[in-house]
Amino acid sequence: MSRRARLLAGAVLGALAALAIAVALAWPREQFVPAASPEAWGPTSANIARGAYLARAGDCMACHSARGGAPYAGGRAMETPFGTLFTPNITPDRATGIGKWSADDFWNALHNGKSRDGRLLYPAFPYTSYTKVSRADSDALFAWLRSLPPRPAQNRAHALRFPYDSQFALAGWRLLYFKPGVFEEDAKRGAQWNRGAYLVEGLGHCSACHSTRNRFGASDDGLGGGLIPTIGWYAPSLTSDGEAGLGKWKEEHIVQLLRTGVAPGASVTGPMAEVVAQSLQHMNEADVRAMAVYLKSLPGGSSPAREPAPRAPEQVLEEGSRLYRQHCAACHGERGEGLGPYPALAGNRALSLAEPVNAIRVVLNGGFAPATAGNPRPYGMPPFSHVLDDAQVATLVTYLRASWGNAAAPVSSAQVNRYRAVPLD
Known part of the structure; x- marks a missing residue:
């Protein structure tokens, strides 16, 4: 091998080594938090009741139940700019659902975005938000899901275009846009504000709709509003008082809107009406009020300056x-x-x-x-x-x-x- 060839090979190997180090440093490492005890996800009435409440708060039924199908048996088609995803069966059926899953498997799916068999999950399942869910809440959810009637319903294969159907491409996406991490309370804020932040940013996964997404479908993790891909609705900014920001609202009116769908001068429609009907109205007032406190605290201010709108003839x-x-x-x-x-x-x-x-x-x-x-x-x-x-x-x-x-x-x-x-x- 000539000296030039050796230098070129060395440069290539050096570049590959540097890339490997960068990937190793940036790769979203999986995190594991053990259950407090086996009783944490046991089939007790307290665990099941708490899990049922959390499932409502997370609006799990909305995605994991096909129209006309059995609750939580999956099969709902989710259109994306990259193809169609089909939601999985999360009833405790052993052949087609999560009957063989452990509480650790379920935690791994919510927190790390990985299935029981090691496959990486697509972020249409909003684990980018669910990663903030506590292990205790994950275990209660698992206990409740295990209490449901098993529904045999075979999961459908996703219909995604190349290269989005590749686990390799999904691994690259996660490298760029996902890092697991539990919710961390802000010590400068009170318990109510932190509870609201936990619900909005975690289980409520509000940023799944109320944020801008890039060409690869990654959310900016804010609540600055954005067009919801494929379904044709705009989820307005929750940080701009010029759109849906709530900084100038009375707290009572925010609570009223979230729990009933209407408030003085406002009502919800479209996808948000479904969220209120299936999820928010079933939450207790303390939690909805905590969400209101958090939402009201978000930076509001004026909307970004826009060119004056042309006037129609x-x-x-x-x-x-x-x-x-x-x-x-x-x-x-x-x-x-x-x-x-x-x-x-x-x-x-x-x-x-x-x-x-x-x-x-x-x-x-x-x-x-x-x-x-x-x-x-x-x-x-x-x-x-x-x-x-x-x-x-x-x-x-x-x-x-x-x-x-x-x-x-x-x-x-x-x-x-x-x-x-x-x-x-």
Whole structure:
């Protein structure tokens, strides 16, 4: 071998060694926290009751139950920009569920994102948030899942495009974007704030929707808002008072919104309505209040500066005004002030978002707050997709976004058409 070849080979080996060291240092090491005792996940009534509550708080049923299928037997399709994932059976069936799992296996899945057989799990299962869940809560969840009726339901193989179907690619993703770690309390904050942070950042996995994702599907781990991939809804920022930030809200109104789906001047719809119906309304008031305290404390301030929105042509606004008077004013008022239970549109933050998708979808599909114990007969808004065509919806939403103090950009018929055929969930 020539001297030049030896030098080149040495350089290559050196680079590979440096890469190996960097990977070793950066690789998200698995963490193990032992159970307090075997009784921690035993089938006691206390463990099962606590686990059932935590499953509600984490809204486990929403993903692990297919429409029309057995609860927690999996099979729900989750569309992603990389293909389709199918949620697994988490009932205690020994052949197709988690009947052969140990409490340690379950902890490893929540905390380290690894299955019992060693496979890396896709982060559509939000272990990037669940890693913060305590071992005690993990064990209680496991005890409750083991108490469910076994449901034989074979797990479906994911349908992902290459290279996203590769465990090697997933390992690279984890190297870049995942580091396991339990929730650490902030000693400068009180017990209530820390409890709220634990629920919002961990079991509640709020950042799964309310954060921006990059081209590889990784969340920025904040709550700054983002378009939810494939389902066509925008989860507004919880840190910006110009979007859904709660810093200026009364604590009681935040609690009311989370537990009932409605509060003075606000209501939830779309995916958040499902969260309230299936999860938040079943939590005790102390926990919801702790979440409110934490959410209210998040940095608010003003939204990032945006260029002044272009104003739509006057003929578009005139036609929008006509459509509003014909279809909307009877409930929302001649000046968008809102009548009775129907919300005001004047100064409505949902209409001023840079991304207009939520307003478009509410006009197309209707707006329905969830039926909850605190609001069992919610008022809703009917859909207009069968009444208005794409151009009319665009004209109406443009008018709403430019009237009564709202000053957001016009909407095009192409934007409306993009979401007309998108499924509701």
